[in-house]
Amino acid sequence: MSEWQPKILAILCNWCSYAGADLAGVSRMQYPPNVRVVRIPCSGRVDPLMILKGLQSGFDGVLVSGCHPGDCHYISGNFVARRRFAVLKPLLEFVGVEPDRVQFSWISAGEGERFAQVVTKVTEDIRKIGPAKRLVKGA
Amino acid sequence: MSRITLESKPSDGVRELLRHLLDKGKVSAVLAPRRLDDEGSLDLGFITDRSELDSIDPFAPVMIANTAQVLSMITPSSSKIAVVLKPCELRGFVERVKREQGTLDNILTISCTCGGVFPLQKAVDGITGGMTANYYSDLSSEKIHAEIRETCKACEHFIPINSDVTVSLVGEKDLDENCQIYLNSKSASELLEGLGGEIDKKEYDPAISAGLMKKRLAEKERLFNSVFPGKGGIDAVIEIFGKCVGCHGCSRVCPICYCVSCDFESMNFDSDIAYYEKELSQKGALRLPPDTMLFHIGRMIHMSFSCVGCGLCSDVCPADIPVASVFKRTGDKTASIFDYIPGRDLEEAIPVMVFKEEEFSRFVDE
Numbered sequence: 034m035s036e037w038q039p040k041i042l043a044i045l046c047n048w049c050s051y052a053g054a055d056l057a058g059v060s061r062m063q064y065p066p067n068v069r070v071v072r073i074p075c076s077g078r079v080d081p082l083m084i085l086k087g088l089q090s091g092f093d094g095v096l097v098s099g100c101h102p103g104d105c106h107y108i109s110g111n112f113v114a115r116r117r118f119a120v121l122k123p124l125l126e127f128v129g130v131e132p133d134r135v136q137f138s139w140i141s142a143g144e145g146e147r148f149a150q151v152v153t154k155v156t157e158d159i160r161k162i163g164p165a166k167r168l169v170k171g172a
Numbered sequence: 173m174s175r176i177t178l179e180s181k182p183s184d185g186v187r188e189l190l191r192h193l194l195d196k197g198k199v200s201a202v203l204a205p206r207r208l209d210d211e212g213s214l215d216l217g218f219i220t221d222r223s224e225l226d227s228i229d230p231f232a233p234v235m236i237a238n239t240a241q242v243l244s245m246i247t248p249s250s251s252k253i254a255v256v257l258k259p260c261e262l263r264g265f266v267e268r269v270k271r272e273q274g275t276l277d278n279i280l281t282i283s284c285t286c287g288g289v290f291p292l293q294k295a296v297d298g299i300t301g302g303m304t305a306n307y308y309s310d311l312s313s314e315k316i317h318a319e320i321r322e323t324c325k326a327c328e329h330f331i332p333i334n335s336d337v338t339v340s341l342v343g344e345k346d347l348d349e350n351c352q353i354y355l356n357s358k359s360a361s362e363l364l365e366g367l368g369g370e371i372d373k374k375e376y377d378p379a380i381s382a383g384l385m386k387k388r389l390a391e392k393e394r395l396f397n398s399v400f401p402g403k404g405g406i407d408a409v410i411e412i413f414g415k416c417v418g419c420h421g422c423s424r425v426c427p428i429c430y431c432v433s434c435d436f437e438s439m440n441f442d443s444d445i446a447y448y449e450k451e452l453s454q455k456g457a458l459r460l461p462p463d464t465m466l467f468h469i470g471r472m473i474h475m476s477f478s479c480v481g482c483g484l485c486s487d488v489c490p491a492d493i494p495v496a497s498v499f500k501r502t503g504d505k506t507a508s509i510f511d512y513i514p515g516r517d518l519e520e521a522i523p524v525m526v527f528k529e530e531e532f533s534r535f536v537d538e
């Protein structure tokens with residue numbers, strides 16, 4: 034049987050991080066094939082519920098990425114997102130989801146290499162933690 | 173500000189105060205708990221007829237409905253209304269006002285240092301009547317009454333924050349013939365001019381109820397350490413909420429959950445048979461209704477930092493899940509990140525609606 038591969042949901046802001054991922058692609062940089070990308074208009078659009086829903090539907094980890102502070106296309110979406118993450122993180126601990134399963138980072142459109150590095154790191158972190166436990170009794 | 177001392181039971185004192193307000197035309201209506209019989213049936217009465225005031229039981233130790241929710245229905249009001257409510261209901265309403273679900277304009281808030289309330293079931297069974305004798309003697313001696321709700325036993329906000337009027341009950345030795353009414357705002361002083369009684373320039377002194385505070389804080393710690401069974405984590409969460417029948421009653425009664433169309437009841441959570449078939453092909457078995465666990469964790473994310481620990485969610489849960497204890501504990505955690513106390517101050521912004529440019533860098537890989 035083949036080795037278990039973590040499945041990771043990457044929620045990327047359209048203006049920076051998604052473009053960063055694109056740059057990594059066109060520059061033919063190597064990074065693990067474990068991420069499934071969802072493009073969103075801005076990290077401020079992310080309801081932490083999406084992250085949980087991701088974990089609930091079988092992803093082993095979630096990466097959310099938006100523009101660096103000061104670069105958000107909508108001025109402050111990423112600051113608002115950061116506040117929501119601040120609420121989410123301790124709650125994840127409460128419900129027993131390992132903190133490293135959910136990660137946030139700022140990646141700009143020019144940072145193709147950083148995108149590849151972040152994805153590599155997140156994939157390795159989650160590989161170490163192992164498959165996600167379901168949020169359901171007996172399932 | 174000032175204090176009025178009346179030579180009467182506090183409940184008689186408050187009825188007198190309400191009568192004064194109605195008779196003198198200082199308020200047009202009163203919203204307060206009302207007794208319907210001698211056993212313990214109550215409702216929340218909205219009253220303009222002074223003869224109805226006799227049935228008002230201002231400190232009835234039950235939460236019949238959340239006054240914070242009701243206030244959203246009747247504000248903004250074009251004329252002044254006096255409202256008798258528990259400290260947590262007042263904080264709940266402040267949280268609602270922050271969410272533009274009502275206003276404190278034209279509202280005179282009357283609250284008391286609170287000894288907690290009995291589980292709603294006891295009122296439904298009509299048995300609170302027999303318990304209240306004990307209840308008032310426990311107030312005097314600053315004891316935690318054995319039968320009140322878990323979250324009330326662990327509530328450290330029993331002194332009203334920013335009420336116009338505070339009636340002192342906890343730690344008052346003579347609740348048979350002595351009613352201490354603290355006037356905390358200019359509007360309270362104006363409206364209650366001419367009420368009579370003895371007036372002096374005293375403010376409420378928390379030392380009066382410091383004994384109960386100590387016990388409540390100890391109880392809070394005990395509750396927080398015991399609310400998650402075993403080692404906590406995902407198994408504990410599943411054990412607690414595994415019994416949930418998905419009725420969403422807990423969010424319906426919550427003063428903070430004001431959304432008319434709750435996300436969890438929206439199309440976002442509607443799945444068709446094709447979805448279930450796909451899930452089943454992967455997992456072989458599913459639990460229905462789906463997403464009960466996600467509902468609770470999602471609610472924690474959306475509102476826990478504003479939970480005022482009013483306890484109504486536990487009161488209504490048909491599966492006897494200690495919802496309020498869990499939310500009080502998780503809320504304590506999420507609110508403390510922002511140094512936030514729900515309902516403390518109308519000017520204090522809801523934590524997720526504001527930000528600083530430099531903060532929380534520890535949560536983000538920069």
Ligand code: SF4
Pocket residue numbers: 415416417418419420421422423485488489490491492493495
């Ligand atoms: S009231 Fe109880 S059964 Fe109903 S949704 Fe809430 S926790 Fe579940």
Ligand code: SF4
Pocket residue numbers: 422425426427428429478479480481482483484485486495496499500
């Ligand atoms: S979550 Fe429960 S205890 Fe907290 S405010 Fe809502 S109804 Fe009250």
Ligand code: FES
Pocket residue numbers: 046047048049050074075076077099100104105106107108109110111
């Ligand atoms: S547009 Fe990228 S985070 Fe707002």
